Each structure stands twice: as C-alpha cells, then as structure tokens.
Amino acid sequence: MYWGDIVELTKIPVLPKFRGSGEKGVNREPLDEKTFKQMIRAMNLKVTEQRMAILQALHCGRAHVTAQEVYELIGAKDPDIGFATVYRFLRTLTEHSFVTEVRMGGLPARYELTPKAHHDHLTCIQCGKICEFENVEIEKLQERVANQFGFALTSHVLELYGVCSDCQRRKG
Amino acid sequence: MYWGDIVELTKIPVLPKFRGSGEKGVNREPLDEKTFKQMIRAMNLKVTEQRMAILQALHCGRAHVTAQEVYELIGAKDPDIGFATVYRFLRTLTEHSFVTEVRMGGLPARYELTPKAHHDHLTCIQCGKICEFENVEIEKLQERVANQFGFALTSHVLELYGVCSDCQRRKG
DNA sequence: TTGCATGCAAACGGTTTGCAAAACC
DNA sequence: GGTTTTGCAAACCGTTTGCATGCAA
Secondary structure: OHHHHHHHHHHHHOOOOEEEEOOOOOOOOOHHHHHHHHHHOOOOOOOOHHHHHHHHEEEEEEEEOEEHHHEEEEEEHOOOOOOHHHHHHHHHHOOOEEEEEEEOOOOOOEEEOOOOOOOOEEEOOOOEEEEEEHHHHHHHHHHHHHHOOOEEEEEEEEEEEEHHHHHHHOOO | HHHHHOOOOOHHOOOOOEOOOOOOOOOOOOOHHHHHHHHHHHHOOOOOOOHHHHHHHHHHHHOEEEEHHHHHHHHOOOOOHHHHHHHHHHHHHOOOEEEEEEOOOOOOOEEEEEEOOEEEEEEEEEOOEEEEEEHHHHHHHHHHHHHHHOOOOEEEEEEEEEEEHHHHHHHH
C-alpha cells in the first residue's frame, strides 16, 4: 500500500462531525484575535501582521492545511508574505504544541490548530475525506499495552484507512 | 510535538519480542533465496542480482531500514548498485505490499518486509527503541469505529510513543 | 534604538525520472 | 532483437537557512 499515490488530500471535501455511542463529536472552540495574540506572546514572540494572518488562515481554512495552502490563503489578501515566514512560524507553533502536524506518506505536512479534545483520523482512500473521532476504549487499551511493555505513554498516532460509504456506493 | 526533532531512529537498539496476556509475540518467518525469487516473480519482474541483494538487505538488516541504509548495506559487498535501483524496487515492493513503508515526521522512510502477522509499534521517545505489538481488542474497536462512520476499513497505522522503562529509570 | 522578524533566493535532503548503455531471454 | 533493468545525473519538491532589510517594542 503506497499512500503517496492513492490519497489525494487536495480533494478533502468536508470534515463531518460524528455523534454516536462510544464516540463524541469533536468540538472546536471559537478563536479570536485576542486568543491568537495570547498564543504568540506565550511563546515569547512578537505579534506581527504575518503571524496573525497565519493563525487566521489556520483557523478559517479547512481543518488540515498545508504550508502552501496557508501561504496562498494569506497571499490572496496580503501579497507580502513569504514561504519562509509561514514555514518558520508553523514549525514554532508545532514545537509549542499550539499546532499539530500530520504527515501521511511522503505528502506535504498538514497542520491544524491543536484541538482541546484529542482525536484520531479516519481517511477515505478513494476520495480523501477525513473523519475525526475519539474512542476512549481504544485509548485505554493503548495505555494498557504501553504499561505491559513498561512504557510511560506520552502520545500516539492512530490513522484508520478505508472506503467511505459514498465511494462504496459509487463503485458497487 | 515535533517528532522530527525527538525521535532518533538511527539509535534503535533492539526489537524486543513481547509475550503477555492479550498480546502475542511477533513471529518473523525465515526467508530464503527461494522465497525472494517467488516474490519477485509474483510481481512479474525479472530476478536480478540487485533485486535479490535488496531483499537480502531488508531481511538481514535491522527490521526498519531506510533506502540509504539498504544502499549502503549492499554497497559494502557489491559496489555496483545505484540509488535509483534501490528506490525503484522498494517502491514496487511497497506497492505490492511485500514491504511496508513507515514514515515518521519528515524523516526518511523506513522499510520492512511485511510481516505475516500484522503489528503496531511502540516507540521510546528517549532512546528510539521500537517494540512491536499486536492487540486484537484494539483492532476490533477500530473496525467498529470505521463501521459507525460507514467506512469499510482497509488498513490502519497505530504508533504509540512513550518513555521505556530503561529511560524512566535513567532519569528518575 | 535594538534586537527580533521578514522576504528573498539559494541550499538542502530525500526521492523520482529521463536516458543511454547493459543485461536478459 | 526486442524488451527489461540498470546506473548515472539531473530534476523535483517540500522544507530550511543565510543574510540584508524592516519593523515591533
């Protein structure tokens, strides 16, 4: 299985929220200008137009954006911004855990403002749709496995891949 | 969390096998020259010295090797092999699921001969030690989550990160 | 005013590709 | 002899970096 060829992340259409037994919907808290400034200051950095723009882009855009997309989103309004600034700030944000980096295959990294509630991803290998979910039972089991190995668990990455109902219908 | 900075895969010391309730040790079947030829023929490719060498390198080397390492492993004995050949064949092997590609952060991809028994990874963020495990309960729950979203699950990636017992002791 | 932040362009590193020569059947 | 396969080198692409200029504090 070589995801680089199969998954076309540029096609992500929606980010459906799921509500059902065992899982709970992912809630994204509203973020405003003030919050962004706080985030920047918390990292001992200066509040600049560019940094605010990057955070806005992360917030307004699709949940999972590439550095390139952030650059273009900003460039539409404010043409004076460079790659380097975007990459540099995204990296800093990631290092401070304000942003979460997701990499799949050899594709460009995707970023999202770190959600308060942790969640994992379920990706359709046909159309690239990403669903977010959280499952407490799985997390508990992960903890148990780690403990059995004598590990203190710090984090995890769980990515499920499959064919979504739409794509199943389209084929069958 | 930015794994690119934290995990140093070159330091992987061992691949401990775990035996305990709920999990079972990962068994790696012995692979010989004959098996390799079968694999190559199964892909409708010709058996060449280079391809055999690449498979040998994957088999003899550490469980998770980079393309670069494969290239160097072979280069030690048979200097006449190029990057391109290694990359091309690794890609083909991956596409045919004979080899599994693991990417972490922005680091070079690592490859392993696809084990008969599926397993996931538990990685120490201090020393880079990788433990392999399999947990049927987790897999069942994954299936359930996918079904709740209407997905037909095809595969998954589960990577746990933590601090191993040795590193905990070393610090505390 | 002083040092951090920026934009530019060049460098980087892993991976892929085009192509002519070599190996295979 | 026609088709693979290979090695080389150049291209590629996402990302990082060096440096002179610009701007927040």
